Amino acid sequence: MENIKNYINGNFHNPISNDWIDNYNPSNGNVYGQIPNSSKDDVENAYIAAKSAFPSWSQTTLEERSRILLKISEGIEAHLDELAQAESKDNGKPISLAKAIDIPRASSNFRFFGNAITQFASESHESAGQNAINYTLRQPIGVVGCISPWNLPLYLFTWKIAPALAAGNCVVAKPSEVTPMTAYLLGKICNDAGLPKGVLNIVHGLGTTTGQAIIEHPDIKAISFTGGTATGAHIAKVAAPMFKKLSLELGGKNPNIIFADCDYEDMLATSVRSSFANQGQICLCGSRIFVEQAIYEKFKVDFVEKVKQLKVGHPSESTTNIGALVSKPHLEKVKSYIDIAKKEGGTVLCGGNEVTVSGYENGYYLEPTVIEVTSDECRVNQEEIFGPIVTIMPFKTEDEVLQMANKVKYGLSATLWTNNLKRTMRLSSQIHAGIVWVNTWLMRDLRTPFGGVKASGVGREGGFEALRFFTEPKNVCIKY
Numbered sequence: 001m002e003n004i005k006n007y008i009n010g011n012f013h014n015p016i017s018n019d020w021i022d023n024y025n026p027s028n029g030n031v032y033g034q035i036p037n038s039s040k041d042d043v044e045n046a047y048i049a050a051k052s053a054f055p056s057w058s059q060t061t062l063e064e065r066s067r068i069l070l071k072i073s074e075g076i077e078a079h080l081d082e083l084a085q086a087e088s089k090d091n092g093k094p095i096s097l098a099k100a101i102d103i104p105r106a107s108s109n110f111r112f113f114g115n116a117i118t119q120f121a122s123e124s125h126e127s128a129g130q131n132a133i134n135y136t137l138r139q140p141i142g143v144v145g146c147i148s149p150w151n152l153p154l155y156l157f158t159w160k161i162a163p164a165l166a167a168g169n170c171v172v173a174k175p176s177e178v179t180p181m182t183a184y185l186l187g188k189i190c191n192d193a194g195l196p197k198g199v200l201n202i203v204h205g206l207g208t209t210t211g212q213a214i215i216e217h218p219d220i221k222a223i224s225f226t227g228g229t230a231t232g233a234h235i236a237k238v239a240a241p242m243f244k245k246l247s248l249e250l251g252g253k254n255p256n257i258i259f260a261d262c263d264y265e266d267m268l269a270t271s272v273r274s275s276f277a278n279q280g281q282i283c284l285c286g287s288r289i290f291v292e293q294a295i296y297e298k299f300k301v302d303f304v305e306k307v308k309q310l311k312v313g314h315p316s317e318s319t320t321n322i323g324a325l326v327s328k329p330h331l332e333k334v335k336s337y338i339d340i341a342k343k344e345g346g347t348v349l350c351g352g353n354e355v356t357v358s359g360y361e362n363g364y365y366l367e368p369t370v371i372e373v374t375s376d377e378c379r380v381n382q383e384e385i386f387g388p389i390v391t392i393m394p395f396k397t398e399d400e401v402l403q404m405a406n407k408v409k410y411g412l413s414a415t416l417w418t419n420n421l422k423r424t425m426r427l428s429s430q431i432h433a434g435i436v437w438v439n440t441w442l443m444r445d446l447r448t449p450f451g452g453v454k455a456s457g458v459g460r461e462g463g464f465e466a467l468r469f470f471t472e473p474k475n476v477c478i479k480y
């Protein structure tokens with residue numbers, strides 16, 4: 001059994017209450033370890049460690065902070081295989097994906113913010129004619145909370161922690177209880193990199209116990225959260241009256257809009273990826289596919305043929321394209337939408353069935369599923385499923401598809417396939433989303449603002465947006 005511990009003040013500790021929860025391996029449905037279900041007392045100890053470390057860390061020079069963050073980045077890189085194996089085992093994602101995307105991006109997150117902090121500056125404003133100069137300080141907040149989800153565990157965990165540390169804060173962080181392993185392994189990498197004790201503290205446990213203790217802690221001044229919209233709303237309700245700074249990266253139901261003038265083969269290959277990467281468990285997946293009428297029938301045949309070629313298999317197999325879904329409850333939730341779609345008149349063009357992978361009969365496997373819908377207003381087209389299920393339907397005009405694209409409560413990302421420049425500019429400016437990809441998907445420049453509108457969240461991560469979130473601006477005005 002692989003039991004893990006909390007990482008507090010640079011050391012590893014059991015939960016004070018000695019309360020543990022099972023950690024499942026999605027590929028075979030077995031319990032393979034136990035993780036702390038940390039209580040308020042554990043979170044308080046983590047907070048005290050962070051508070052004690054803050055004076056020194058916030059006064060550490062940018063060069064020294066940068067040096068340590070770059071060493072953490074190198075440490076993640078040096079442990080790529082171990083971390084990728086752990087991620088794949090914990091989440092059910094193919095090992096190929098963990099090795100190519102998840103872990104390299106976790107390393108990039110620390111490298112990017114280790115460099116960005118040495119370039120981060122603030123403004124001054126001369127009040128002409130008044131003999132006054134204003135300068136803006138951007139000071140670290142203090143102890144901040146970082147709470148992350150199970151779909152891209154180390155990738156999203158470090159996406160919050162790296163800028164928080166770079167900006168001079170100390171952190172109480174909680175990964176998802178469903179995928180805690182790589183966060184646990186990060187602790188030793190941080191120690192080896194020379195991160196001072198207490199600067200980063202990692203507590204494990206359920207959202208309702210450990211997560212709740214973090215968001216309601218009176219002295220944890222900012223919360224950076226990625227997860228479901230419902231949980232984001234709950235966090236806002238708790239934190240708002242405490243005047244905490246909030247960054248909420250929530251769910252999505254992203255349109256993939258395909259015009260007849262697109263580069264067809266590139267669109268087709270990328271649309272398979274944007275539909276089913278990570279078993280469709282990425283908030284940025286293009287789960288609603290709208291295709292211009294002129295190529296709809298051709299697309300339907302070609303897309304279904306390509307999806308049928310995707311191999312559902314054990315995550316450790318190099319040939320696996322679709323691994324296991326992250327948990328039994330999530331598999332059941334995703335499966336339920338197939339019945340819902342049928343009841344609403346949808347047609348399952350391929351997939352729709354659980355898969356039994358020989359030798360792993362109790363694993364959580366589902367075929368990649370394409371459902372043709374007759375209306376954009378059906379539940380399967382409105383609600384975030386967060387699994388290997390996409391819908392397709394035709395459209396005739398730009399206005400029609402723009403209306404359908406925007407007619408959901410979410411507004412995270414959108415993908416647009418066209419070579420018509422004016423149409424690109426028109427639609428990109430009118431789509432309700434924080435990110436619009438044109439003729440590509442999931443191409444990421446970490447300097448860009450990342451986040452969504454409406455029920456997809458509040459605030460932006462990435463680049464200087466993240467460093468601004470994790471600092472407090474103060475204007476100093478001097479008359480001379």
Ligand code: TXE
Pocket residue numbers: 147148149150151174175176177205206207208210211212213215226227228229231232234235249250251252282283384385386
């Ligand atoms: O998210 P949760 P889950 C969507 C997706 C998924 C749904 C729920 O649709 O089906 O959200 O997924 C912690 N106080 N996304 O269960 O519950 C929790 O422990 C403080 C989209 O993963 O939001 C975990 O660490 N923390 C998303 C984290 O919040 C609490 C990616 C996320 O858990 C808490 C994942 C509380 N009261 C799911 N309750 C994306 N945007 O990428 C829970 N948590």
